[in-house]
Amino acid sequence: MQNFEQFLLDNLPTAQSIHPTYERALQDMLKAGGKRFRPALLLGVVKAYNPLMLESANHAALAIEFLHTYSLIHDDLPAMDDSPLRRGHPTLHVSFDEVTAILAGDALNTYAFEFLSNAPFSDEIRVKLIRELASNGGLGGMVLGQAIDCYFENKPLKIEEIKILHTNKTAKLIAASLKMGALIVGREDMAEQLYDFGIKLGLLFQIQDDILDVTQSSDEAGKLTNNDEEKNSFVTILGLKTAMQEANLLADELNSEMCNFDESLSGELSPLLTKYINRHKE
């Protein structure tokens, strides 16, 4: 079985030697590393139920990574977060230019669906995967979350609103990654349970980020911390103590749900997730 990282390198998008600069831009952020967390979730579910399908599942995992990578490229644009660095590399609008960053993002967004339309599954599964990725990673999912985040940046949100924000911005794509794994192996009976688990997981990550932002030094976090005072965060809205309680509650729920998964699924997801689920307790 080819591992995901090698599969990615073997399936980088190209511009058929027509436009080398554009091709480098398309590949740059994909090759820059990253945790490949969403692919790992999808592949974990597939491995639990049908390891023989891992090779094909790499196609769906890479499609998610294409979509996730486009979103990072566009989030970093000058008009958005204006970030000079991502995954330890200069962002695309810095190493190339803004036009190239916009276009490379646009191209990777569409390419996720082209890649799925050619993936080695039945047409029925292809359509289900495309629907799942598009509905969670697009207009009524990730992009909606980003739009709420940008629009309400300097306006205080209520706790229910910030949950809607992060459910859309982060949690839905994580949830879709798990569900897509279930769809690939024909375990529709597990799809919604895994999706709900993924939504909680995504929310927990955001609460943890907000907590660590005020409790960790920049050195510990490996990035600038204490920079969210003006931002809508779970800590600014709930206070540190209540945010911590909320995180503990979610972590307990997730740990217990993970134990209740059947043995093979639990065996795949626990090693991957336990350290993340409990990281705010350290």
Next chain:
Amino acid sequence: MQNFEQFLLDNLPTAQSIHPTYERALQDMLKAGGKRFRPALLLGVVKAYNPLMLESANHAALAIEFLHTYSLIHDDLPAMDDSPLRRGHPTLHVSFDEVTAILAGDALNTYAFEFLSNAPFSDEIRVKLIRELASNGGLGGMVLGQAIDCYFENKPLKIEEIKILHTNKTAKLIAASLKMGALIVGREDMAEQLYDFGIKLGLLFQIQDDILDVTQSSDEAGKLTNNDEEKNSFVTILGLKTAMQEANLLADELNSEMCNFDESLSGELSPLLTKYINRHKE
């Protein structure tokens, strides 16, 4: 049968009252009009071969319009063409802001594929349509063309290179619109012929635009003309006389191919295309 314009109004993307500003931005450029040329091509082919499928075909036509509209929104961005007006309306980054324009474009790009994944066709047809739209409207098609155009804006191109530029930037999506019509009605035997016809049609349009840009006044054209002196255009590369010969040659080929289509197809496409094909002769 519901006409396309009404179908579009009935199927505008929404943000489920979560974020009204974002929703207005998603709909603004779709409601601003436009020729709906690509939908008309797809629907023309469907009407020629199976008018009963026109209602379903509206879904595919609208998916193309979503993708085309996203590309206009992003083309108009400050980092790209920095256009204040489109379809007679202020562009999104003017009436809203740059962030909203980037996000609305991203959302419509992904939504084209979500919409196709739910369109009333078999999964086999859905996958074919998604593959066609993504491969022509994305990384190795429209976005590649835009990337060539932006990158080589101030560098002289050879005639073969400018053909590659416009084949990708404009012609492939026009060609895909015709081909998608053939795929919907199960006329695979016509798919490649219609695709090739569309590529020539797209190239002719660009040569005509370049010709009219130097021969028409701004008043006649309804937009700023004579502004391409520095740009790579068929006229700056070939000269006006040779560009005109090239346009005549392509127009003759297209007119004769259209006559050779079977009667029903020719009957649908001629009224739609004849005036366009011959517009540089006026």
